[in-house]
Amino acid sequence: MLHGLGRTWQDFAILIPKFSPRWHVYALDLRGHGKSGHVPSGYSSAGYAAEIVGFLQDLVTGPAVLYGHSMGGVATMHVAAEHPNLVRAVILGDNPFSGEHLQHSFYRDLFVGLHALALKGGSVQELAKGLANIRISLPGLHYPIPLGDLPGNDEAYLTKWAQSLRQLDPEVFAMTLDGATLADFDSEALMPRMQCPTLIMQANPELGGLMTDKEVERAMRLLLKPKLVKFPLLGHALHLQQPQPIIKAVSAFLDSL
Numbered sequence: 001m002l003h004g005l006g007r008t009w010q011d012f013a014i015l016i017p018k019f020s021p022r023w024h025v026y027a028l029d030l031r032g033h034g035k036s037g038h039v040p041s042g043y044s045s046a047g048y049a050a051e052i053v054g055f056l057q058d059l060v061t062g063p064a065v066l067y068g069h070s071m072g073g074v075a076t077m078h079v080a081a082e083h084p085n086l087v088r089a090v091i092l093g094d095n096p097f098s099g100e101h102l103q104h105s106f107y108r109d110l111f112v113g114l115h116a117l118a119l120k121g122g123s124v125q126e127l128a129k130g131l132a133n134i135r136i137s138l139p140g141l142h143y144p145i146p147l148g149d150l151p152g153n154d155e156a157y158l159t160k161w162a163q164s165l166r167q168l169d170p171e172v173f174a175m176t177l178d179g180a181t182l183a184d185f186d187s188e189a190l191m192p193r194m195q196c197p198t199l200i201m202q203a204n205p206e207l208g209g210l211m212t213d214k215e216v217e218r219a220m221r222l223l224l225k226p227k228l229v230k231f232p233l234l235g236h237a238l239h240l241q242q243p244q245p246i247i248k249a250v251s252a253f254l255d256s257l
Helices: 044-058 071-082 100-105 107-120 124-133 155-167 171-177 187-193 213-222 245-257
Strands: 062-069 087-093 196-201 225-231
Touching: 044 062, 044 071, 062 071, 071 124, 071 187, 087 245, 100 107, 107 171, 124 155, 155 187, 187 213, 196 213, 196 245, 213 225, 225 245
Parallel strands: 062 087, 087 196, 196 225
Antiparallel strands: none
């Protein structure tokens, strides 16, 4: 299980008990996140993937199912395309298929705010308050809204997010904002090389999902063994917003293997 940008393995804590009775679950902190090491100028998508490959080669005894959410999904695509012998199947949780779409979404404003907070630092409580005050422009609205006003962003959720932010290398966001993180990511070149079964979990673009319908249609053509599940009621956070629909889709996919 591979988390998104600025998060940690604990994002999957709600899912792990559902799958650990039948599967050996690993949940990692990507480089620069959580308790993993910081790597100066090392936060490219291929850089994230390289350390996942090292983990699989050193600590996992056979081909693994990789479940990547957001940036974790981007790294997963690199691994599946470039090291097919290490990958049994892939689950892509609403990851971007292009840097251009990410740069032109409201996530750019979010990342600017998160980068400033990470640089400023402070206590978990101070960071949580700062998170609540970050303003973003959502699709369909003509004015920015504070994160703290959005459904689900209660004190407990913002506190967990602040704990992740406090451990983060701020350069993670700096490289994302200047385009360097996804400069080495070409999804159209990677997808035909992904030989394994692939589950695409698409959030609703109108609720902040990063997979556009056009990109998903292209992915379904380019991938060798694709399966698509759409979640019209969920935004980009997917399992962080409502775990049960995600558990159902992932369980069905794993059973099909």
